[in-house]
């Protein structure tokens with residue numbers, strides 16, 4: 001009898017082989033992947049992940065920045081189960097559904113508000129749903145563009161974005177992106193945008209130091225607006241932290257400064273809080289730190305605690321009103337995804353927001369942020385740690401070949417990946433960004449696990465970069 005090869009393999013080996021046969025992993029050089037033994041996750045609980053061999057790890061990147069309250073959170077599990085018993089999906093195109101309505105109301109309640117009572121028309125009052133961060137950005141771009149078209153500013157067709165920006169992987173989002181290694185090849189497909197300097201103080205483009213620089217990068221942005229504002233529909237930024245660029249934290253005053261420039265030059269502001277939203281920076285939204293209200297606010301990642309894909313683009317009465325008209329005027333926003341306002345995802349999101357209230361997540365986070373910041377100081381002693389950037393529960397540790405000259409490690413060294421694999425041996429799952437070690441656990445992580453996470457990362461950096469012989 002001819003035996004099927006597969007029969008001799010354990011289930012784990014079968015799955016590993018099938019993964020390599022059938023799956024093309026995102027942001028992954030598959031040639032490297034094929035050489036590896038894939039780590040397959042089967043379960044999660046709290047801030048822990050379990051692999052198929054039964055080994056547990058700390059989830060040090062919140063399953064790519066989406067987990068807030070921990071895995072298998074009972075309230076979220078229950079919300080989805082309850083909703084499944086009613087209906088899993090029905091469209092928002094021409095119909096309403098209960099969870100999407102309740103969630104929209106909740107989102108508007110917690111959205112960033114002006115501290116001084118300003119006109120209602122500039123308050124975030126409307127929610128447009130989609131299903132991932134990139135589409136929430138596409139929607140904001142299209143809304144901003146169409147808004148000016150309706151207003152008769154036909155030349156306002158372009159956007160101003162930042163170098164090192166990341167707004168997602170769809171073509172519009174890539175057009176306003178600024179990470180060369182991801183975006184360069186698609187150049188011929190992209191629409192042209194104006195690019196302002198990234199407020200990357202550690203590697204300041206013009207060699208200045210904060211605060212003596214007086215936010216020089218902001219005056220560069222102003223120069224662009226001064227010359228081109230009549231061609232610019234909106235400025236798009238990741239408020240406070242450029243996440244995918246390696247957790248580049250804005251110097252104080254920069255965010256507020258951007259908002260002031262937008263007002264001064266009559267361009268809209270799109271705040272992409274896909275990464276920073278839902279408590280990541282210590283406040284519900286990063287915009288709150290400098291008390292700004294954008295014209296369009298993009299939300300996703302943490303919105304459902306990583307349970308289901310969901311995104312929302314929030315906007316103002318002013319923008320919404322520009323799309324009102326007789327049907328034949330074609331002022332409608334012709335955009336909508338199949339899964340928009342998905343009831344299961346919205347139910348999960350409602351449960352997540354209720355947990356913020358019930359468990360006082362943000363209040364409890366404060367102590368953990370202090371602990372984290374204190375513990376991070378020790379990393380400065382390491383001989384290859386160039387910069388430590390932190391805002392709330394977003395942290396990036398930039399490894400450098402030479403601390404004095406800030407010379408980066410060459411790409412081919414894959415230094416951060418070596419650290420990540422070392423940490424994995426020690427029971428921690430993290431994922432780097434270039435030469436930056438990202439530390440981004442769920443907000444719900446217990447203090448002792450946070451310390452454990454940092455201890456493992458510190459040891460792993462030391463072992464890899466200092467080649468300690470034991």
Ligand SMILES: *Cc1c(COP(=O)(O)O)cnc(C)c1O
Nearest residue numbers: 132133134166167168243274275
């Ligand atoms: C992750 C991310 C996106 C893209 O979200 P996806 O759900 O991966 O499409 C957009 N903007 C920012 C700031 C992000 O961090």
